[in-house]
Amino acid sequence: MLEVYQVSHVIELSDEQYARLEGGETPERLIERMVNALSDTSGPVYYTDDELLRALGADDAEIAELAALEWQPDADE
Secondary structure (H helix, E strand, O other): OOOOOOOOOOOOOOHHHHHOOHHHOOHHHHHHHHHHHHHOOOOOOOOOHHHHHHHOOOOHHHHHHHHHHHOOOOOOO
16 A cells, blocks of 8 residues: 655745845745755765864864964954
């Protein structure tokens, strides 16, 4: 016996969020593109710089040193 289930989910957008959709794109199309982009990823995804740096072999001390450098003002400023 073949059983078919239809599942739906509701996502609520404010009027301002809905207005930001590019070129009149529907929310359904936007979400479809986002899901497709996630499934097209061919490698690991890093959500923070620290995650990427650790994957590249940096240790906590190196990451802390880089973070300190980011907070130093440029000589030109």
